Amino acid sequence: MSRRFNFTGRVKILKEDVKIIIESHDNKLICNVQLRLEGYNLRADAMVVIEAERGRVLRIRHDWGRAGKAFTSDGASSQFDISAMGDPEDVRYRVLVVxxxxxxxxxTAEGLEAHSTQDGETPQRSLLPIVMRDLHGGVWELENMEESPTLVLDSGLGTKQEIKSSPVLLSLLPGVIRAILTYLAHDQQGEGPDDEGDIADGNTISMWLVQGEKWAGCSYPRTGxxxxxxxWAQNAVTGFCKEKKLRGSLAMAMEMTQES
Structure with a gap:
């Protein structure tokens, strides 16, 4: 579906009338979206579209069906495959009735998050989402720096689960964090503290900079x-390594490798 939408006179759908659940089936990530549209005075033949997106980089659009089938107290549901999104962390969802x-x-309903079938809780946001992709000989790169920095690892290194439990990710993090903080601090030059967004609203850039200031023990240079x-970025990385006891973890991993 590639048509444009007219955003005039829209009604806001309450979040309690939308339930999004992520399930894993046959090595696929399946997104189940349940809607209750009773009482919104919408046309029964209106088209419902669900969008799953991570920043401006990845987006999947699903034709959920006609609004009329959700005109009951229990609502109705439809599911679609979101495996192409990679890690479901930090994926946001939007409901459009057209x-x-x-x-x-x-x-519309904007900025929705999914729930886990295991605990019914909203998954915790990751400050650094990780996706696996063929980097054609490269090891890592960063993307979506303007909205939510995302670490891309070469799929030849192994699965995401294997990487997270190995020393590989630990050894990459200092350089990755330094690159992110340097980029963001440069990008925010000349901005005052009140211009950086509201952390409570989930502004990932502000969260990164605040975390960097915590690790560095001082504010990032807004001019200079x-x-x-x-x-400043190097001091922040040193602070991160100390907080996470990274040197000890890497030394222990090296000893285990030598013993084996």
Whole structure:
């Protein structure tokens, strides 16, 4: 579906009327979306679209069906495959109810998060989402730096689960964190503290910078030379390594490798 939507006069769908559950079946990630649209005065023949997205980089659109089938107290559901999104962490969802003839947007629900079938809780956001991809000989790179920095690892290194439980990720993190903090500090040059967004609203960039300031023990340079930002980022990385006891963990991993 590639048509454009008219966003005039839309109704806001309450989050309690939307339930999104992620399940794993046959090595696929299946997203089940249950909607209750009773009482919204929507057209029964309106088209419902679900969008799953991570920043502006990845987006999957699913034709959920007609709004009328959700005009009951129990609502109705539809599911689709989101395996292409990679890690389901930090994926956000949007519900769009659209008048088919005019493409006028009748109702929306924005910024939705999925729940786990195991505990019914919203998955904790990861400050650094990880996706696996063929980097054609590369090892790692960063993407989506303007909204939510994401670490891309080469799929030849192994599965995400294997990487997370191995020393490989530990050894990469200092360089990755330094690159992120340097980029963000440069990008925010000249901005005041009130311009960085509200952390309570989940502004990932602000969360990164606040975390960097905690590790460095001081605020990032809002003006100054590149060397000032570079020094601040390095101090933050050192603070991160101390907090996570990274040196000891890597030394222990090396000893285990030598013994085997």
């Amino acid at each position: 008048e088919q003839e005019s493409c006028r947007l009748l109702a 030379e590149h060397s000032d930002i570079d020094e």
